[in-house]
Amino acid sequence: MGEVQTKAPLDSPALTGTPTAPMPETTAAGIEIATAAFVAAKVAQLVGSAPEALDTLQELADALGNDPNFAITVLNKLAGK
Template identity: 70%
Template sequence: LTKKGIVKLSSATDSDSEALAATPKAVHAVMDEVQTKAPLDSPVFTGTPTTPTPPDDAKGLQTANAEFVRKLIAALVGSVPESLDTLQELADALGNDPNFATTITNMIAGKQPLDDTLTALSGKSIE
């Protein structure tokens, strides 16, 4: 300020007046309120905090809330029947075989090829 003036003391904690000076009581009240807030670098949330739901194609450091995660899981599961909508159900359906593709390929390779003589012996037709 370039002009001298009289400044009044105020206990208000929400004033933006330059003609008022905060009393120690006002400063203490504001500090008490600030102390109830979480630190910015590592906040601890209480209650049920909410965040905006990111778009489905979100990448980077956006916060993934429950709605966002549920939408992505639903998209991943898609139209899979309910009996196969979990990884455990899929593993059970595949016989918990980590080499399922190799196992099936080997089983198919071990089948008897269609052969006129063998097929005739079985009484079946190859047509």
């Protein structure tokens, strides 16, 4: 009977409607539940101070000429000078 008393009620606001979860530590990298706020913060951190013209993967790929070997291409061009 004691175990039943420690369980969340079925109509708990954390379990119905829009479920909630605790915000993981900012250093979390394991199997913690990632809340929408946590993911949004990590995306904002990743984008950081990138200029608006280069703040998506597509914009970065376009700027690099969609060259999967961009670093090698640049090195070869520099070596040829």
